[in-house]
Amino acid sequence: MSLEHAILVSLLEQPASGYELARRFDRSIGRFWTATHQQIYRVLKRMESDDWLTAEEVGQEGLPDKKIWSVTPTGRSALVAWLRAPVQPEAVRHELAVKIRGAAFDDAAGRAALVAEVERYRADHAATLAGYLAGERRDFPDPAARDARAALQHVVLRGGIAYERMVLAWLDDVLDTLRDLDPATSRKANP
Amino acid sequence: MSLEHAILVSLLEQPASGYELARRFDRSIGRFWTATHQQIYRVLKRMESDDWLTAEEVGQEGLPDKKIWSVTPTGRSALVAWLRAPVQPEAVRHELAVKIRGAAFDDAAGRAALVAEVERYRADHAATLAGYLAGERRDFPDPAARDARAALQHVVLRGGIAYERMVLAWLDDVLDTLRDLDPATSRKANP
DNA sequence: GCTTGCTATGCAACTCGTTGCATAGCAGGA
DNA sequence: TCCTGCTATGCAACGAGTTGCATAGCAAGC
Numbered sequence: 085m086s087l088e089h090a091i092l093v094s095l096l097e098q099p100a101s102g103y104e105l106a107r108r109f110d111r112s113i114g115r116f117w118t119a120t121h122q123q124i125y126r127v128l129k130r131m132e133s134d135d136w137l138t139a140e141e142v143g144q145e146g147l148p149d150k151k152i153w154s155v156t157p158t159g160r161s162a163l164v165a166w167l168r169a170p171v172q173p174e175a176v177r178h179e180l181a182v183k184i185r186g187a188a189f190d191d192a193a194g195r196a197a198l199v200a201e202v203e204r205y206r207a208d209h210a211a212t213l214a215g216y217l218a219g220e221r222r223d224f225p226d227p228a229a230r231d232a233r234a235a236l237q238h239v240v241l242r243g244g245i246a247y248e249r250m251v252l253a254w255l256d257d258v259l260d261t262l263r264d265l266d267p268a269t270s271r272k273a274n275p
Numbered sequence: 276m277s278l279e280h281a282i283l284v285s286l287l288e289q290p291a292s293g294y295e296l297a298r299r300f301d302r303s304i305g306r307f308w309t310a311t312h313q314q315i316y317r318v319l320k321r322m323e324s325d326d327w328l329t330a331e332e333v334g335q336e337g338l339p340d341k342k343i344w345s346v347t348p349t350g351r352s353a354l355v356a357w358l359r360a361p362v363q364p365e366a367v368r369h370e371l372a373v374k375i376r377g378a379a380f381d382d383a384a385g386r387a388a389l390v391a392e393v394e395r396y397r398a399d400h401a402a403t404l405a406g407y408l409a410g411e412r413r414d415f416p417d418p419a420a421r422d423a424r425a426a427l428q429h430v431v432l433r434g435g436i437a438y439e440r441m442v443l444a445w446l447d448d449v450l451d452t453l454r455d456l457d458p459a460t461s462r463k464a465n466p
Numbered sequence: 467g468c469t470t471g472c473t474a475t476g477c478a479a480c481t482c483g484t485t486g487c488a489t490a491g492c493a494g495g496a
Numbered sequence: 497t498c499c500t501g502c503t504a505t506g507c508a509a510c511g512a513g514t515t516g517c518a519t520a521g522c523a524a525g526c
Contacts, residue, residue: 086370092377093380096377096380101474102474102476117367117369120515126476150475166374166377167374168381168385171392174370176307177307177309178434179277181431182280184430185284186283186354188287188428189284190359239448240372243449247441253437294503294504311483311485312505312506313483314482314483317506469525471523473521473522474520476517476518476519482511482512482513484509484510485509488507491503495498495500495501496497496498
């Protein structure tokens with residue numbers, strides 16, 4: 085739907101090659117829009133044929149050539165038109181929530197395995213939160229003096245931080261709930 | 276990926292026709308897994324041919340026949356196997372976050388339009404939260420006395436409530452940030 | 467010398483998800 | 497009477513996203 089637009093925003097912030105874009109989608113942009121390099125290369129070609137982007141070939145010593153993509157005025161117009169269109173409702177897909185409700189149809193051993201899995205999942209989110217907070221200290225040390233772009237990037241990052249904090253608190257709630265169902269098993273697993 | 280498993284959980288909680296399932300995916304299950312009736316009918320057929328489900332044809336007065344689907348032992352085994360497999364990382368796709376970062380490349384008029392859109396979006400989420408809270412009062416009036424299934428359904432609902440509260444707080448942060456960028460315009464729009 | 471991993475791009479095949487449309491009878495309101 | 501909307505299911509076409517694989521040179525470590 086709007087991978088194109090996520091790419092436009094990223095390239096307006098800073099022109100990049102497909103490969104660099106793919107790495108951004110593993111990092112900052114990936115906080116709110118995921119994409120693989122396959123998707124990105126395919127969409128870049130379509131955007132070029134639609135005259136949304138132009139490429140500058142750059143030769144590199146000892147490395148393959150790369151194409152640095154920039155947004156054309158046409159692409160920028162397309163982005164602005166999309167920005168002013170209504171926001172689509174999000175398609176929620178939360179696998180863990182399905183598993184938690186499904187745990188009612190497994191036995192105590194299965195729920196103990198789920199507890200372990202939720203703990204692992206929680207550790208991942210704790211690491212993500214720590215990464216966000218480190219990025220915030222690094223990129224936005226002074227909340228007062230900054231331009232529109234930084235202010236908007238920062239508020240999106242704060243959204244990521246708020247999300248991760250909410251998830252961690254909820255996962256604690258989930259762990260308490262799961263352990264209350266099978267007190268003996270969880271006492272064994274967590275003496 | 277796991278629409279099958281969401282369907283298995285829902286049918287184990289209560290057997291249903293494809294149509295009834297589709298409505299559940301607009302309501303309780305839809306809080307954490309969305310699906311259209313097209314997807315559901317297609318997947319139900321595949322699950323039947325995999326012997327995960329059986330159908331009972333039910334004639335109705337004045338209405339088309341319907342098939343009531345139930346989970347077979349094979350289907351239940353498949354669910355349990357999936358429950359015990361690792362949780363996959365979620366694919367995040369948050370269109371509004373892309374638009375907010377994109378707002379740096381629009382003008383004050385565009386950002387004013389985005390403020391209006393965020394306000395509408397906020398109202399939707401406030402309504403969703405109100406619906407969740409009403410459902411919680413209706414379905415889980417007594418947090419003490421209840422079985423595993425209710426406890427697990429409730430903790431998933433609490434996750435939805437925590438999510439909506441977090442979103443509302445973040446949207447207020449977003450609105451403040453957007454208004455700070457164009458004080459004159461926002462004063463005009465919000466006297 | 468061999469393996470692993472990084473930069474850099476891409477094809478092909480597949481599955482998943484969306485959109486538009488179709489059928490068909492009945493109920494309720496303008 | 498006509499239109500809208502609900503129950504109930506489904507086909508067909510398309511678009512989005514995933515997975516596996518391929519190329520190709522260089523650097524670093526064992």
